[in-house]
Amino acid sequence: MRTVSRRGSAIAGLAAVSIAAAACAGSGGGGDEGQAGSITISGSSTVEPISSFVAEIFNETNPNVQISVDGPGTGDGFQLFCNGEIDISDASRPIADEEIKACEKNGVEYTELEVALDGVTVMTSPGNSAVTCLDDGDIYALFGPESDGIDTWAGATSLAMEVGGNGGFPDAPLEITAPGEESGTYDTFIELSGIEDIGVDRGLSEDAAAALRKDYQASPNDNVIITAMEGSPSALGFVGFAFAEEAADSIREIQIDGGSGCVGPSAETIADGSYPLSRPLYIYVNSKAAARPEIAAYVDYYTSDEALKTLVPQVGYVALPADRVEATRSAWASATATS
Amino acid sequence: MSAIAPTRHVQTTVELALRGRRRDVAGRVFQGGLLLSLLLSLAILIVLLGTSLSDAWPVLSSRAGAFVTSNVSRLDVRAGVRQGIVGSMILIGFVAIVAMPLGIAAAIYLQEYARDTRINRLLTTNIRNLAGVPSIVYGILGLVVFVQALRAVTGPNVFGRSYVSGGLTLSALVLPIVILITMEALRAVPRSIREAAYGVGATQWEVVRHHVLPYAAPGIFTGAILSLARAFGETAPLLLVGAVTGYLSTPGGRTPLEILQGQYTSLPTQIFSWSRLAGDGWKANTAAAIIVLLVIILVVNLAAILLRNRYDRRW
Structure with missing residues (x-):
């Protein structure tokens, strides 16, 4: 009898812990400044750091707005966005045709805003000094859909020459680690490096050409890719520019020749467009949501100089040049004017 | 120990009397093997703990207090795990309230x-199997049932991605283990x-209530708390049912119901998302x-050990 009542008190104790925790969760913030309401953001894991950081600073002046930012991937983001489940979709590529159709079907209207620039850094091990620059043909021969089974650098030479590359690769094992096909970086790399164009020229179907080789080590975790670069002197891979910059000691960047000489990735070459593998990053704002004051205030702040010019570089991305900042701001202004 | 010595x-x-001075080689080898297994498992644990501690040292030595009281941040020097700790506490509180009574x-x-x-034998066998089902499967169950089908109840404003969904998913996960x-x-x-109890005329209810349960309490407690610890460490199902992995703000002034039906993060999912970020700061x-x-x-x-000792009975 006594024992049983003690057990009851222990369960009550557990319940008390959870209630205390709940009370604790509710005790942040306070005060009546700024906007209230909630903002739900999802989409590209590449853009997530920017949206998160902007949200964090926005929350400092608007502590009563509840914001959540996730980064499952651009495609997943648009799926949620076109179902009307999120207010803002982060994207590392423009919205695709079938996604536009899905949005139309559900009556979701939106505004596309360019918010930053990012690049794709092709990299190798710091111990590899034989390869310093790759052109389109080289990349096609090393990464492209026809390179399945090529397991040494030298083995890719003949294919590289065939498609107009420089070739001249060292005779060393070729160990590729890179993002998998669920990643926006994967799509960007294929598109910007010209793999798709070369493949189609060589008679592959569009789907077959818009893919990398199947036999490389794919990882959704960029830290794993960086570690692979450190692990072998003949490693090869690519990650987003911001990530590669953070890990600059562990890797060696490879320059890219897009037809006008070898250019390495840097904030300058990405901003002026001379680095071939650079891309804009976007946010898509649901028009219905944009009518809500907290969303409008958040996007107002997102498109301010402070966010686009100061916060963006702080999380490792390249700020838009002045004219594109203006373009973003006027796109947002006209979207809010009509709604 | 004292019971073993004599x-x-x-x-x-x-x-000695039976075998004379011949040595028991097989016995010694067996004993050595056992000891080696013990040392090996300990070594793995120590290496794991050692590398984590040395990686974590820059944070633990400079801002341990701020680390457990700060919210998530995009800046590694500002980021903390307060929301993760609170989130995990609420989740296991939920599991304690839902899964424990049901399971027991x-x-x-x-x-x-x-x-x-x-x-009934089929039922027991099934429960035994369920206890071995990978946690990600419970994540899929949670996604389909709690997040999608029941979203009007679990989280009407967040499309079902709420504490309630996460807590119910974890409850379903530990229920078979508790049982x-x-x-x-x-x-x-x-x-x-x-x-003995039946012998003096007790009903089945009285037997269970006054005799079986009190004696089983230490075991039940240990099990219950170990399954809470299991729920505390689960990551995969929470990622599926929508724990926030990026940024999350938790403004004040919400009612407990609003909090429970709102979005959340947890300590394991924070660890998961941080491990993917670049730089030494995030590694630490x-x-x-x-x-x-x-x-x-x-x-x-x-706590489990203390509770067990407190309720321990000998017969």
């Missing part, structure tokens, strides 16, 4: 009341206790969060 003495004496009740029924029919451990504890209560943060998680689980396990 027996061992007897054992050696008898062995189900186990009492199966062990004390249910007849040994084919259907099995409780059944085990009930089975360990000697028959004689039940028979990830390791520090792992240490925090380990400390909390250690405390939970310690």
Whole structure:
């Protein structure tokens, strides 16, 4: 009898812990400044750091707005966005045709805003000094859909020459680690490096050409890719520019020749467009949501100089040049004017 | 230990008398093998703990206090695990309230009341299997049932991605474990206790209430708290049912219901998302969060041991 009542008190104790925790969760913030309401953001894991950081600073002046930012991937983001489940979709590529159709079907209207620039850094091990620059043909021969089974650098030479590359690769094992096909970086790399164009020229179907080789080590975790670069002197891979910059000691960047000489990735070459593998990053704002004051205030702040010019570089991305900042701001202004 | 010593003495004496001075080689090898297994598992644990601690040191030595009281941040020097700790606490509180009573009740029924029919045996076997199902499968269950089908109840404003969904998913995950451990504890209560109680005319309810449950309590407790620790460490199902992995703000002034129906993050999912970020700062943060998680689980396990000792009965 006594024992049983003690057990009851222990369960009550557990319940008390959870209630205390709940009370604790509710005790942040306070005060009546700024906007209230909630903002739900999802989409590209590449853009997530920017949206998160902007949200964090926005929350400092608007502590009563509840914001959540996730980064499952651009495609997943648009799926949620076109179902009307999120207010803002982060994207590392423009919205695709079938996604536009899905949005139309559900009556979701939106505004596309360019918010930053990012690049794709092709990299190798710091111990590899034989390869310093790759052109389109080289990349096609090393990464492209026809390179399945090529397991040494030298083995890719003949294919590289065939498609107009420089070739001249060292005779060393070729160990590729890179993002998998669920990643926006994967799509960007294929598109910007010209793999798709070369493949189609060589008679592959569009789907077959818009893919990398199947036999490389794919990882959704960029830290794993960086570690692979450190692990072998003949490693090869690519990650987003911001990530590669953070890990600059562990890797060696490879320059890219897009037809006008070898250019390495840097904030300058990405901003002026001379680095071939650079891309804009976007946010898509649901028009219905944009009518809500907290969303409008958040996007107002997102498109301010402070966010686009100061916060963006702080999380490792390249700020838009002045004219594109203006373009973003006027796109947002006209979207809010009509709604 | 004291119970073993005299027996061992007897054992050696008898062995000496029977076998003379011949050495028991196989026995020694076996003993050495056992010791090696123990050392190996300990070594793995120590290496794991050591690397985490040394990775986490920059954070633990400079801002341990701020680390556990700060919210998520995009800046590694500002980021903390407060929301993760709070989130995980609420989640396991939810599990304690939902899964514990349900699981213990189900186990009492199966062990004390249910007849040994084919259907009941099938039921027990099924529960045993469910306990071995990978946690990601429970994540899929949670996504389909709690997040999508029941979103009007679980989280009307967040499309079902709420504490309620996460808590119910974790509850479903630990339920079979709670049932099995409780059944085990009930089975360990000697028959004689039940028979004695029946012998003096107690009803089945009185037997369970006054005799079986009090004796099984330490076992049930240990099991319950160990399954809470399991729920605390789960990551995969929470990622599926929508724990926030990026940024999350938790403004004040919300009612408990609004909090429960709102979005959340948890310590393990924070560790997961931080491990994917670039730079040494995040590496240190990830390791520090792992240490925090380990400390909390250690405390939970310690509580389990204390509770068990407190309720321990001898017969």
